[in-house]
Amino acid sequence: MVDFEWYRSFCTIYKHNSVSEAAKARIMTQPAMSQHLAALEAEVGEILFVRTSRKLIPTERGKELYSQLAPLIESLEETTMNFKSASLPTLMVIKIGAAHEFYTEKILPRLHKYNMSTISSLGTADQLIELLKEDKLDLIITSKRYQAPGIEYQKLMDEEFVIVAPSDCEIPDTDNLKSMEQWLSSQNWISYGLDLPMIRRIWREHFKKRPQIRPNHIIPDLHLILKAIGNGAGLSAIPTYLFESSANERTKVIYEDLRVKNELFFAYKLKHKHLPQIHEMMTLIRKDI
Template identity: 75%
Template sequence: MVDFEWYRSFVAIYKHNSVSEAAKSRMMTQPAMSQHLASLEAEVGEALFIRTSRKIIPTERGKQLYSQLAPLIESLEETTMAFKSASLPSLRTIRIGSAHEFYMEKVVPLLPQLKTCTISTFGTADQLLELLKEDKTDIIITSKKYVTPGIEYAKLYDEHFVVVAPARLEVPETDSLKRREQWLAAQKWISYGLELPIIRRFWREHFKKRPLIKPIHVIPNLHIILKAIEIGEGLSMMPTYLLEKSMNERTKVIYGDLSVKNELFFAYNMKHKHLPEIQELMQLIRESDL
């Protein structure tokens, strides 16, 4: 007889393409996870994954089984948690972690709609994850997704970064990527960090190389970077959501067809997934961009 836990383990392995990562996500040992998979494959009568040196790839039978099981398991888990949520204590205060720029633009306007008090913390993705793991925040908005036992992620949306320059800067009109790269490399750049996080990705995605530039200013605050651009201190990469209300006659987007996508996620402790305050906050933020 098939054990329901075999199905849950199979779905986790399918999602992570790794037995070890799936085991971490379910807070199980790797041998136990492997045993679940072996038992299910024995019951099905054929292999569900092809093992490679780096990851495992689902077979056609594995793909078929996943498409059948995934919605059923998710529905059953949601129903089970709905029963439990009735007995869970309500949060009088929700502790939110985020980058301060996102919080100012996307969360502050929603505060009047929240039915609870808030305690907010700002920091980098790594700092916020540590706070979540230490149970010092209830939910964080982050651009990095780490496989961490007990932590679950839900996709928020994709944010897009574009090159923003002072409005009076003369920009050569050319479709040549080589000429664009040469001109951009010769400009003054303002970066969020010394490692050029978004700038480096922009260069690699569009010019297939590392940027050989040294920022004139390193400012870990997008709002302040935008002010520096306005007074002519250089170029930088900015998220479009920040420009919707902040663009003025002193700045402009250049080479708008070259952009960089950055995924944003909600992250929270699995035990808090169905708390109404967590669900309310996620729904409000998602709906604010519809």
């Protein structure tokens, strides 16, 4: 007789292509996970994965079995979570994390609309993923997809970054990329970090090279960077949603064709995938952006 836990272990191994990573995700020992897989393969009568030196590759029978099992298991887990939540207080609590700027512009103005209590943490992508791993957060919004066991990602949106300059900055009128790159390289720059996040992306996508820039100022806050630009401190890369909400006569977008896109993702623990507050929060944020 097949044990339901064998099916859950099989689906987790399928997602991670690894027994050890699946064991971490399910908080099991690796031998126990291997036993589940071996027992299921014995019951099915066929090998479900081909073992290579780096990962497990599902066989055609494994793919077929996963396509049948995955929706059934997800439905059962969701039903279980909904049943559990029925006995909880009506006002749900969610621990959410995001970058300061995104939270300020996209979540904070709409917080009063959310029919749930929130515990918010603000920080960098690296800081937030660590809090998520430690179960100190339920849901984060991040621009980085880390190869971390037991973490699942869903696309939220594309944000666009543009080059913003002081409004009185005189811009050469040229369509020549080489001339643009030379002029931009000669300007003072303000960066979010020493590795020139987004500035480096603009150079690679449009000029096909690394930027030869040493920023004059490092300010890890986009709101403050935008203020510094308005004060004449230099140029920087700013997301359009932030510029549009905070723009004033002291700043302007230059060379609009040099804009770049950056993906934002929801991230949460795979084991918490069916928590109703996670689904509700993701739905609310998506609705409002």
